[in-house]
Amino acid sequence: MADPRPSHASSGTMRSLAIPAYTTPKNYTINSITMPTLSSPTDVLIRVSAASINPVDTKVAAGSFSFMHTATFPYAIGHDCSGTIVAVGDEVTEFVTGDEVFTMLPVTRGGAASEYAVSDASRLVKKPPSLSHIQAAAIPMATLTSTQALDRGNALLEGGLEGKTIFIPAGLSGTGSAAILLARNVFKVGKIITTVSTNKLPLVAQYLGEGTVDQVIDYQEKDVVKEVGQGVVDLYYDTAATCMAHLGIMKKGGTVVSITSMCRGETMDKLMPAPWLIKKFLDLAYGFNSWRVGRWGCKWDVLLTVLDTADLERITRWTEEGKYMPVVGKTVKLSNGDEVRMGCDAVYQGKGGVGKFVIEID
Numbered sequence: 059m060a061d062p063r064p065s066h067a068s069s070g071t072m073r074s075l076a077i078p079a080y081t082t083p084k085n086y087t088i089n090s091i092t093m094p095t096l097s098s099p100t101d102v103l104i105r106v107s108a109a110s111i112n113p114v115d116t117k118v119a120a121g122s123f124s125f126m127h128t129a130t131f132p133y134a135i136g137h138d139c140s141g142t143i144v145a146v147g148d149e150v151t152e153f154v155t156g157d158e159v160f161t162m163l164p165v166t167r168g169g170a171a172s173e174y175a176v177s178d179a180s181r182l183v184k185k186p187p188s189l190s191h192i193q194a195a196a197i198p199m200a201t202l203t204s205t206q207a208l209d210r211g212n213a214l215l216e217g218g219l220e221g222k223t224i225f226i227p228a229g230l231s232g233t234g235s236a237a238i239l240l241a242r243n244v245f246k247v248g249k250i251i252t253t254v255s256t257n258k259l260p261l262v263a264q265y266l267g268e269g270t271v272d273q274v275i276d277y278q279e280k281d282v283v284k285e286v287g288q289g290v291v292d293l294y295y296d297t298a299a300t301c302m303a304h305l306g307i308m309k310k311g312g313t314v315v316s317i318t319s320m321c322r323g324e325t326m327d328k329l330m331p332a333p334w335l336i337k338k339f340l341d342l343a344y345g346f347n348s349w350r351v352g353r354w355g356c357k358w359d360v361l362l363t364v365l366d367t368a369d370l371e372r373i374t375r376w377t378e379e380g381k382y383m384p385v386v387g388k389t390v391k392l393s394n395g396d397e398v399r400m401g402c403d404a405v406y407q408g409k410g411g412v413g414k415f416v417i418e419i420d
């Protein structure tokens with residue numbers, strides 16, 4: 059396929075959502091930066107069609123993790139992307155130019171919201187024709203996270219997840235919406251309880267389907283513990299840092315899997331090397347939270363998402379089988395700076411968004 063962006067490619071530059079220094083979304087601009095090149099024989103160059111933005115992308119760009127991971131500038135934002143391979147390294151055998159692929163780029167090599175991105179071939183999954191680039195770009199981090207969290211719950215709960223009661227706060231978030239659809243259609247849970255803010259109440263059935271959720275609670279107006287009741291929930295999948303305030307809803311023998319709490323030091327170390335003191339601090343926080351949850355007779359687990367292409371392939375199969383499709387709340391074009399800033403800001407603030415925010419690379 060002819061590259062529709064030859065002028066940029068031939069000049070060795072590309073348009074990218076890239077920042078010259080740590081900053082928040084209100085200051086993001088679309089800049090011209092050097093195109094990435096294949097730096098290893100197993101690399102591929104992708105012409106990106108769409109990228110989705112996750113909270114961690116905006117937090118890294120704001121410098122929230124600079125004590126552990128120093129960005130190099132200009133820093134190109136984003137990790138989830140879908141596009142077409144335009145060049146392959148000498149040792150790449152499983153992909154060829156023209157293949158449509160999607161992936162989550164590694165923490166050390168972002169730049170998804172750019173015209174081009176480079177990835178090791180081992181991190182790629184082929185995009186089926188049934189998924190648009192926008193849908194594929196919406197999948198990686200949020201859906202992988204929720205798949206891996208539900209897998210953990212399934213393994214930790216006696217008898218697995220089937221037929222059990224699950225509480226998933228933030229039902230219209232990227233991770234929450236993915237978890238609800240997977241819990242219902244793949245993991246066959248018995249009852250799904252969620253929370254949303256007041257103005258999103260009517261959107262739950264619209265985006266997730268009529269009857270998918272059994273109980274929706276307005277977390278701004280209602281007392282969640284009172285609404286759910288004491289000792290009701292088998293698995294709490296904490297997507298909103300709310301679990302410690304809601305432990306009363308847990309059944310004895312239940313499990314809390316959090317993606318918003320401090321993980322173990324060694325878990326962090328696997329994602330990016332962490333200084334000894336930080337690992338000790340993480341272990342202490344993890345131990346304290348584990349003790350708090352343990353007092354309610356429940357297990358505690360904290361997940362840090364890793365790219366597992368086998369998981370991404372399972373998710374792809376579920377989309378083809380009609381069991382899953384990511385919720386895309388808003389799509390904007392990279393050339394529309396104001397819309398890009400606004401969408402990224404909602405992700406950064408953790409308020410107001412619905413499903414995934416996707417940037418189409420026009």
Ligand SMILES: NC(=O)c1ccc[n+]([C@@H]2O[C@H](COP(=O)([O-])OP(=O)(O)OC[C@H]3O[C@@H](n4cnc5c(N)ncnc54)[C@H](OP(=O)(O)O)[C@@H]3O)[C@@H](O)[C@H]2O)c1
Nearest residue numbers: 113203228231232233255298317361362363408409410411
């Ligand atoms: N550990 C990991 O590996 C991992 C992986 C992915 C994500 N995460 C983390 O998980 C969290 C969620 O990620 P995401 O991608 O799902 O975020 P998101 O799509 O940006 O959604 C966040 C949503 O949370 C809702 N919310 C805020 N406060 C709430 C509360 N008190 N109760 C219920 N809902 C509330 C907001 O909805 P309203 O507008 O209705 O308030 C908002 O739309 C983030 O903190 C992210 O950094 C961790």
